[in-house]
């Protein structure tokens with residue numbers, strides 16, 4: 001029998017412990033429950049004849065959404081007929097993959113919108129080095145196919161939601177360390193031009209079109225299928241460390257010198273308002289052939305991860321909580337062994353906004369390493385000044401792109417990828433426009449460029465200062481497509497001959 005004095009003491013200790021748990025964990029639980037409760041799926045089903053993109057800021061009436069047939073021969077024949085009719089009737093054509101660009105790059109008002117998604121067949125060559133894939137295939141279809149053959153994608157975005165055609169046409173990049181953008185992994189592709197003819201483009205054949213259509217935003221023709229270089233799937237070990245931003249580059253360079261065989265790297269900045277961009281968590285993945293490569297599986301705890309991520313919108317508390325969760329709890333839950341395919345096979349759907357009132361908007365700036373620190377200093381001033389609600393900032397390393405005409409990485413660059421939440425109102429969009437323009441000016445001052453697939457907030461002057469080759473790019477577009485059949489809102493805003501400097 002425990003003496004009464006001791007029992008009282010025991011009860012008091014238990015009560016104090018419980019109170020401590022409630023005080024520390026309680027607010028977090030309440031916050032997450034509130035976020036989950038309010039997280040309704042309110043994405044609008046568009047009326048027939050309308051299209052939009054993932055920004056949900058570009059709802060536009062088109063004359064037709066044209067579904068590409070599954071069968072290759074039927075697809076080519078019918079596409080050719082569509083183009084002949086378009087040329088005769090002065091119709092405009094835009095091309096859509098997964099529609100994750102955000103500035104109407106897949107849309108032309110009153111035009112025909114081609115949906116490439118059904119065009120998704122693929123086959124690996126016998127030596128397992130080249131994937132032949134139709135342009136509508138998404139990474140979420142390609143990765144499970146490659147997994148069966150022990151292979152993996154060489155360069156792609158950080159999520160699997162995108163098509164090959166869309167990825168090539170923006171010349172995407174990912175967090176594969178020290179790699180140029182995706183064009184570097186393309187052996188060749190077949191392109192249907194505006195007159196309906198099909199040409200093969202590679203570094204040896206139709207070289208000019210190769211460099212224009214990669215990163216060409218669908219303005220030079222329809223990419224039908226691609227020969228894409230692929231690599232081995234691998235077992236990778238994660239090493240993570242948290243450092244103050246000021247010393248981050250030096251410590252990262254030391255690590256890389258010690259262990260140069262790193263495969264994938266990203267750095268995530270602290271976004272809590274009281275420590276804005278002051279700390280960074282660096283995640284590095286190294287080959288670890290000491291065991292079996294884990295198989296592809298559905299990622300776990302997605303509801304909790306979504307609540308933690310969405311809970312950082314419009315909430316300083318939520319931003320702090322997320323940093324704590326992602327730096328202290330997630331590494332314990334996720335473990336340290338992954339397969340390359342597992343890391344690449346994550347969908348963007350788990351974190352994207354689905355509410356009626358707000359949406360997510362991406363920005364990206366490519367800055368030479370030498371000036372990246374000072375650009376970050378400017379970002380720290382500009383974003384709070386415009387009350388930008390930043391939910392995520394990652395920094396990646398991209399090597400020089402020797403392949404594309406409208407290239408953003410004309411030297412090795414640090415890519416700052418910023419993910420914002422904004423209201424779907426004209427006033428909020430105008431505030432984002434002003435902030436974007438300041439960010440673009442800062443990137444240009446630092447010898448960098450901004451990424452083109454996002455909102456079209458840049459002025460014409462900014463586009464041409466960031467991309468001095470843009471005028472020649474648009475002139476070449478008109479040489480290859482004299483009737484300007486392939487169009488979209490990006491071309492409409494910046495590309496026309498008569499358009500000088502759109503405001």
Ligand SMILES: Cc1cc2nc3c(=O)[nH]c(=O)nc-3n(C[C@H](O)[C@H](O)[C@H](O)COP(=O)(O)OP(=O)(O)OC[C@H]3O[C@@H](n4cnc5c(N)ncnc54)[C@H](O)[C@@H]3O)c2cc1C
Nearest residue numbers: 097098099100101157158163165166169172173217218223
């Ligand atoms: C959540 C999110 C995360 C992202 N992450 C990254 C990232 O990590 N790295 C990165 O580089 N980008 C990223 N992006 C940006 C970019 O939009 C995508 O890389 C890419 O455009 C998505 O492919 P898609 O299939 O959605 O393309 P779409 O938006 O459908 O199309 C993009 C462009 O390609 C053209 N196009 C599409 N298919 C064809 C075709 N077959 N032939 C010719 N032209 C075609 C379209 O006309 C359009 O101009 C991200 C975007 C979002 C929303």
